[in-house]
Amino acid sequence: MPVPFPPVEPPPSEWELGRLRPTPDDDLVGAGADLAPGTVLAAYRAGLFPMGLGVDGGRPLGWWSPQPRGVLDPDAFRERRSLRKARARFEIRVDTAFQEVVRRCGDPEREGRWITDEIAAAYAELHRLGWAHSIETWREDRLVGGLYGIAIGGLFAGESMFHAERDASKVALAALVDLVRADGDPRRIIDVQWATEHLQRLGVAEWPRERYLDALAEALHAPPIDFGSS
Incomplete structure (x- = not known):
């Protein structure tokens, strides 16, 4: 649908x-x-x-409301040559397997599991209404990585990501960055909640809470991100 x-x-x-x-x-x-x-x-x-x-x-x-907040300014994304090469190995799809992405992100075997059936159902309903989206990496017609989150105006609030093959989640993030900065509006931001070392290597920064809230107010008034849905 x-x-x-x-x-x-x-x-x-x-x-x-x-x-x-x-x-x-x-x-x-x-x-x-x-x-x-x-x-x-x-x-x-x-x-x-x-x-x-x-x-x-x-x-x-x-x-x-984390203090500090992990935020990726799309223009600060660090795409190393190895990641650019990795992109060629995968096909990017958007919103074709949302519930499967959420399920894989919430795999009970993953350390730090927090995605419950109740959370999954809530975001599935937000997806049905057009607010929640998945960016997926596929190879040989198999879902091998992806991420999901909420888009409101120029904000993309990332919730979780997974990979079953090397670089698959990073390629999904790179594809998300492409979508977020497609029209060049500087108010758009990607919220990642907490900045892990892995995400910081890709350009995520730690912002004081007040800076994030100020940027959020601007982002919410930016044009909505086009995920190619209809």
């Missing part, structure tokens, strides 16, 4: 997540609420994202 564009705005949330205020040195802002589409979108628009506080990401729900 084609992903709607523009996305369908769901009913507003009954929770006022935008009023939550983080303490200076705490990533966790609040707990509770629900994963209704309107709630999740309101959270991203306020600089928050959900991740459970229980075992393997179970309830209660936590709402997070």
